[in-house]
Amino acid sequence: xTTNRRxxxxxxxxxxVAATLPFSSKAFPASDPTPxxxxxxxxxxxxxxxxxLFKTPVIIDTVELxxxxxxxxxxxxxxxxxxxxxxxxxxxxxSLYPIFVNRVSPFFIGKDARDLEALLEELYVYxxxxxLQSLALWVPVATLEFAILDMMGRIxxxxxxxxxxxxxxxxIAVYQxxxxxxxTPEETIRQLKEQLxxxxxxxxxxxxxxxxxxxxxxxxxxxxxxxxxxxxxxDRMVISADSNGSYDVAEAIRIGKIxxxxxxxxYEEPVPFDWYEETMLVAKALKIxxxxxxxxxxxxxxxxxxxxxxxxxxxxxxxYFGGMVRSMKVARMAQVTGKxxxxxxxxxxxxxxxxxxxxxxxxxxxxxxxxxxxxKELPFQCKTSSLVSExxxxxxxxxxxxxxxxxxxxxxxxxxxxx
Amino acid sequence: xTTNRRxxxxxxxxxxVAATLPFSSKAFPASDPTPxxxxxxxxxxxxxxxxxLFKTPVIIDTVELxxxxxxxxxxxxxxxxxxxxxxxxxxxxxSLYPIFVNRVSPFFIGKDARDLEALLEELYVYxxxxxLQSLALWVPVATLEFAILDMMGRIxxxxxxxxxxxxxxxxIAVYQxxxxxxxTPEETIRQLKEQLxxxxxxxxxxxxxxxxxxxxxxxxxxxxxxxxxxxxxxDRMVISADSNGSYDVAEAIRIGKIxxxxxxxxYEEPVPFDWYEETMLVAKALKIxxxxxxxxxxxxxxxxxxxxxxxxxxxxxxxYFGGMVRSMKVARMAQVTGKxxxxxxxxxxxxxxxxxxxxxxxxxxxxxxxxxxxxKELPFQCKTSSLVSExxxxxxxxxxxxxxxxxxxxxxxxxxxxx
Numbered sequence: 079x080t081t082n083r084r085x086x087x088x089x090x091x092x093x094x095v096a097a098t099l100p101f102s103s104k105a106f107p108a109s110d111p112t113p114x115x116x117x118x119x120x121x122x123x124x125x126x127x128x129x130x131l132f133k134t135p136v137i138i139d140t141v142e143l144x145x146x147x148x149x150x151x152x153x154x155x156x157x158x159x160x161x162x163x164x165x166x167x168x169x170x171x172x173s174l175y176p177i178f179v180n181r182v183s184p185f186f187i188g189k190d191a192r193d194l195e196a197l198l199e200e201l202y203v204y205x206x207x208x209x210l211q212s213l214a215l216w217v218p219v220a221t222l223e224f225a226i227l228d229m230m231g232r233i234x235x236x237x238x239x240x241x242x243x244x245x246x247x248x249x250i251a252v253y254q255x256x257x258x259x260x261x262t263p264e265e266t267i268r269q270l271k272e273q274l275x276x277x278x279x280x281x282x283x284x285x286x287x288x289x290x291x292x293x294x295x296x297x298x299x300x301x302x303x304x305x306x307x308x309x310x311x312x313d314r315m316v317i318s319a320d321s322n323g324s325y326d327v328a329e330a331i332r333i334g335k336i337x338x339x340x341x342x343x344x345y346e347e348p349v350p351f352d353w354y355e356e357t358m359l360v361a362k363a364l365k366i367x368x369x370x371x372x373x374x375x376x377x378x379x380x381x382x383x384x385x386x387x388x389x390x391x392x393x394x395x396x397x398y399f400g401g402m403v404r405s406m407k408v409a410r411m412a413q414v415t416g417k418x419x420x421x422x423x424x425x426x427x428x429x430x431x432x433x434x435x436x437x438x439x440x441x442x443x444x445x446x447x448x449x450x451x452x453x454k455e456l457p458f459q460c461k462t463s464s465l466v467s468e469x470x471x472x473x474x475x476x477x478x479x480x481x482x483x484x485x486x487x488x489x490x491x492x493x494x495x496x497x
Numbered sequence: 498x499t500t501n502r503r504x505x506x507x508x509x510x511x512x513x514v515a516a517t518l519p520f521s522s523k524a525f526p527a528s529d530p531t532p533x534x535x536x537x538x539x540x541x542x543x544x545x546x547x548x549x550l551f552k553t554p555v556i557i558d559t560v561e562l563x564x565x566x567x568x569x570x571x572x573x574x575x576x577x578x579x580x581x582x583x584x585x586x587x588x589x590x591x592s593l594y595p596i597f598v599n600r601v602s603p604f605f606i607g608k609d610a611r612d613l614e615a616l617l618e619e620l621y622v623y624x625x626x627x628x629l630q631s632l633a634l635w636v637p638v639a640t641l642e643f644a645i646l647d648m649m650g651r652i653x654x655x656x657x658x659x660x661x662x663x664x665x666x667x668x669i670a671v672y673q674x675x676x677x678x679x680x681t682p683e684e685t686i687r688q689l690k691e692q693l694x695x696x697x698x699x700x701x702x703x704x705x706x707x708x709x710x711x712x713x714x715x716x717x718x719x720x721x722x723x724x725x726x727x728x729x730x731x732d733r734m735v736i737s738a739d740s741n742g743s744y745d746v747a748e749a750i751r752i753g754k755i756x757x758x759x760x761x762x763x764y765e766e767p768v769p770f771d772w773y774e775e776t777m778l779v780a781k782a783l784k785i786x787x788x789x790x791x792x793x794x795x796x797x798x799x800x801x802x803x804x805x806x807x808x809x810x811x812x813x814x815x816x817y818f819g820g821m822v823r824s825m826k827v828a829r830m831a832q833v834t835g836k837x838x839x840x841x842x843x844x845x846x847x848x849x850x851x852x853x854x855x856x857x858x859x860x861x862x863x864x865x866x867x868x869x870x871x872x873k874e875l876p877f878q879c880k881t882s883s884l885v886s887e888x889x890x891x892x893x894x895x896x897x898x899x900x901x902x903x904x905x906x907x908x909x910x911x912x913x914x915x916x
Contacts (some may be wrong), residue, residue: 173599173916176592177633203709209792209817211771214596214633290622352630352795354773373628376771398628497592 113385118411122377126242126406127195131234136160136191141183141222143175144492149427149455150175151484151492152225156191162229163484165427165456166221167397170213176497178218181205191226195403198223211375216400223401224432228479237477238432242402243439249471250437252449253281253316259288260295263303267310274311278470281316281343281446282307286333287324290350294324301336308340316446318343318369323350327359334364344369344391344420354379358388367391372398372422377407384411391444395422396432405436413442420444427453431465431475431482438474457485532804537830541796545661545825546614550653555579555610560602560641562594563911568846568874569594570903570911571644575610581648582903584846584875585640586816589632595916597637600624610645614822617642630794635819642820643851647898656896657851661821662858668890669856671868672700672735678707679714682722686729693730697889700735700762700865701726705752706743709769713743720755727759735865737762737788742769746778753783763788763810763839773798777807786810791817791841796826803830810863814841815851824855832861839863846872850884850894850901857893876904 137157143166144151150166171178185204189197198219202208207215227238239245254277256270266284274282284307286300294300300319307317319337321330330348337345344367349356351373361368369391374380375398383389392412394405409419419440423433430450437443449467452458460482463473475481556576562585563570569585590597604623608616617638621627626634646657658664673692675685685703693701703726705719713719719738726736738756740749749767756764763786768775770792780787788810793799794817802808811831813824828838838859842852849869856862868886879901882892894900 173595174633176595180592203711208709208770210631210633211792212629212631212633212794214593214629214631290627292622350797351627352797354798355801373630375631378769378771379773382774 113382114415115381115385117414118381118385121410121414122381122407124410125195126403126410128236128241129192129195131236131241132192132230136230136233138186138189138191138226141186141225143171143178143183143221143495144489145175145495146488146492147455148172149453149492150221150495151489152178152221153489154186154191154222154225154229156229160229160233162225162227162232162479163489164221164224164228164480165453165484167217167424167426167429169426170217170397170424171221174214174218175495177210177214178221179495179497181207181210181215182218182222186222186226191230194223194226194230198401198403213373213375213395213398216375216404217397220397220399220401223403224480227402231477231479235478237438237475237481238402238435238479239438239474240477242406242436244441245438246441247438247443247474248476249473250434251281251446251471252277252279252467253283253318253446254279255448255450256282256284259285262296263299263306266303267306270307270311277449277467279446279449279467280314280470281318282311283318283320283346283448285322286319287321289322289324291324291326300333304333304336304342305340308342313341316343317341318346320346320369321348323347323353325349327356330356330360331363334360334366338364338366342366346370346391346393347372354382354388357383358386361388361390367418369393369420371408375399377404380408381411384408384415384417387415390417392417392419393422394419395424396436397424397426397429398422402432402436406439409440409442413440418442418444420447423448423450425450427456428480428482430472431480434472434474435480457488459483459485532801533834534800534804536833537800537804540829540833541800541826543829544614545822545829547655547660548611548614550655550660551611551649555649555652557605557608557610557645560605560644562590562597562602562640562914563908564594564914565907565911566874567591568872568911569640569914570908571597571640572908573605573610573641573644573648575648579648579652581644581646581651581898582908583640583643583647583899584872584903586636586843586845586848588845589636589816589843590640593633593637594914596629596633597640598914598916600626600629600634601637601641605641605645610649613642613645613649617820617822632792632794632814632817635794635823636816639816639818639820642822643899646821650896650898654897656857656894656900657821657854657898658857658893659896661825661855663860664857665860666857666862666893667895668892669853669862670700670865670890671696671698671886672702672737672865673698674867674869675701675703678704681715682718682725685722686725689726689730696868696886698865698868698886699733699889700737701730702737702739702765702867704741705738706740708741708743710743710745719752723752723755723761724759727761732760735762736760737765739765739788740767742766742772744768746775749775749779750782753779753785757783757785761785765789765810765812766791773801773807776802777805780807780809786837788812788839790827794818796823799827800830803827803834803836806834809836811836811838812841813838814843815855816843816845816848817841821851821855825858828859828861832859837861837863839866842867842869844869846875847899847901849891850899853891853893854899876907878902878904
């Protein structure tokens, strides 16, 4: 199944947004080619944001971070009175709001929002922000980028997806994720059955290992669970597993071989996320595609991981990685090397809506994506989607901007954050 | 000169703290040996903090972050009434204090401070803190570690250096750093002369390139300046240069060859800090030792950079890298592979005092270290050192703890930070 999807991607989807990008036919090569850095560098340099949609300047007049209880909104306004709003990754912003206020937002005041892409590059050096390279920097940046994209979408009548590419997916099939560790294989099966009875997903992802080099509990849970999930849910279920960096190379390979035996779809973070060489060694030793990138903060290291075939399923998180423009550059590097992009999702607030807009514009998106329910705290209206999984599928809102309107009375409850 | 110092280090100094560590004789090999990861892993596992000095538990009762204007202090108290204080890296903490308050300090309450080393490892996974891996996480961690070490030093009568190793350096020779870019070579020479007339340093470091991939201004400044500094200050001056990640590989090698021609001591950050493979390629193409690590947040990636001879002068910053214990593991990996440790310095507040204590316990410390003046905001008393460069040399305070006492009335002006 994975192979079929790949064949589809390399033949059909690449005729879309990347028609101008060179395409490598070396998708998932059996041998070990020289990394084609030139191809990736050319891909990175292709603009993402469709600046050409805007004929006149959109000068950013104010950027505000707003807070009510533990919810953060970002509001950006142009000198001409246009406005955009984003819902931040609030669980992270609770500890990162001064980075937004002191080191990110001041840089954008007075700038032309049409230069978004160049501004994001310069922001990295502004105030020596590169020293914070991690989600500590990128979540604030993404929160602001999403508000700018909402504003630009409302000006141009385009959805966020249309501002960063062509629309390849109006609907997104979801996979059912189970996040529990420290429970028996049987209890995991029971939970998955219960979750699937609600979501009707055609794909599953669950946790293996003890997380970030920790020992597993109960002992041997993973090697018992991997066959049991296949046996319980049958050959047609698409099954993946995530170790969250649990293993060293030898153990990662041993567990990966069990996944291969039971025809698993991808194997996420076999070793800790910053073990680059080891990720490559695991990938070389296994046939199952290795997934990763949730915690990767560096575009340059994504380039290395892709060029060296260490990751075959790329999982940037649009919040953790600093927004749509940066994440799309990862997706495009994956595309020109015949790999998939299956972004990680920030569960907070509107994390799923941002992810959906991103996926809508990614021709080489994975077949199934994680779904986490929208925050119940946020009163909103969406005319173009229920934002609920219906028979395992969610519809992408069709804009303009975010395509979701937050209740103005709820926004008024928020106050401007100082730091 | 560099070679002589190295020979000294590999023959003599390693008989100190690292007597139990295996020693590699492959210092600066001309050929390209297989990376000895086992040696480095064994080195990383050796404990740093001298837990054995404390016979009874030291239970952490309170941890407070205190602020007065833009100065941050950390105060830690034990259930038995012991107290330790650190001065934070305030320029960073202005944007990072909620990480300290929400994601770092709560973990330590009720824990035994003797377990410092294990606690630091567990903190990385606590609250998924690893997702913040960068100085955004490590500066708050270091600020707390320094307060704990001050407390433990006051309990045991030992200096911070004595808590993390044996004392190898009671005095530290300084190099004169010049941080200006965008000025003519002649103006840089004028500034260096003026600075040297005050510090009497026997070594110099200055900036080349445009910083973080930016073009240089004035054009060709670096290639004119490199010979000019040697010509101006003579053959006995130890001269190094820092590009702050200005170049790609080809340009980095071109500039490095000019430094070699003029017998420079080390070449800092030729390419951006997260360009691991490229750092290795530059190192392989040049004879001049490559220095780096100021921005490296991952112990595992320091291990790679060391094992692959990409960096020969290791520059962890005790604040940016999360404290003395973690930085000492880098210094020891450098030691067992015949490399030097010349830490980067956080200029804020007591940054230099923390760096001095660290260097005091590093047998393979570089010959010269950066000196930035102490904050004039902080009223303190130090009985064992003037903390001023005298004829190019500064004396390390001899404890207990930090060996510096902050005026209690000044501490009282601070209020507890909430976030």
